[in-house]
Amino acid sequence: MKRISILFLVISFVTCSAVAQWSVNAAALFQKTEALYWENGIGVDVSSQQLLNDKLHLKFNYLSSRLCSAMFSNALRQDNLLVGADWRFRSDKDLQILAGLNTGIFMADYETDIFNDLPAGSMLFQVETGLVYRFKFPVTASLTAGYNLISGDGVGVPGSIFPVFYKLSFYYRIK
Numbered sequence: 001m002k003r004i005s006i007l008f009l010v011i012s013f014v015t016c017s018a019v020a021q022w023s024v025n026a027a028a029l030f031q032k033t034e035a036l037y038w039e040n041g042i043g044v045d046v047s048s049q050q051l052l053n054d055k056l057h058l059k060f061n062y063l064s065s066r067l068c069s070a071m072f073s074n075a076l077r078q079d080n081l082l083v084g085a086d087w088r089f090r091s092d093k094d095l096q097i098l099a100g101l102n103t104g105i106f107m108a109d110y111e112t113d114i115f116n117d118l119p120a121g122s123m124l125f126q127v128e129t130g131l132v133y134r135f136k137f138p139v140t141a142s143l144t145a146g147y148n149l150i151s152g153d154g155v156g157v158p159g160s161i162f163p164v165f166y167k168l169s170f171y172y173r174i175k
Helices: 002-017
Strands: 022-033 038-048 056-064 077-089 095-109 121-134 139-148 164-173
Touching: 022 056, 038 077, 056 095, 077 121, 095 139, 121 164
Parallel strands: none
Antiparallel strands: 022 038, 022 164, 038 056, 056 077, 077 095, 095 121, 121 139, 139 164
């Protein structure tokens, strides 16, 4: 799964970088699910002046508890692979407001056969909103809150998909 996620992000980055007018940002992501785990990850954010005056940002993110909570405890190892789009209000200002939609897949690794009857994967569909600050140097930070429209019930959807999450992201401007 890690190889597929990394390959997905590399292909996305190379594809977007090939088009000269695109702005490409690499991200370090820190997400906290309300009443559950911390998940960390990486991402790519691309935008363009030709794409609605830099108001629409396309995102490709990989988040996992493997890189934080599950590393130092017996927390469930779970992975999120997301594709999304954000609309940036005040895109010409340093402080921006974003509203976005994300979709993707969630996978849980229960690590033992006794949990084989539990659902281990699900589609994700999220709404997200928050603030973005673009610094004078090539770093952008965002603080967002989101809601999983598909939440876990433990029967058809893994029980660790809680509805509310918060995310802190740091983007480094590559191009």
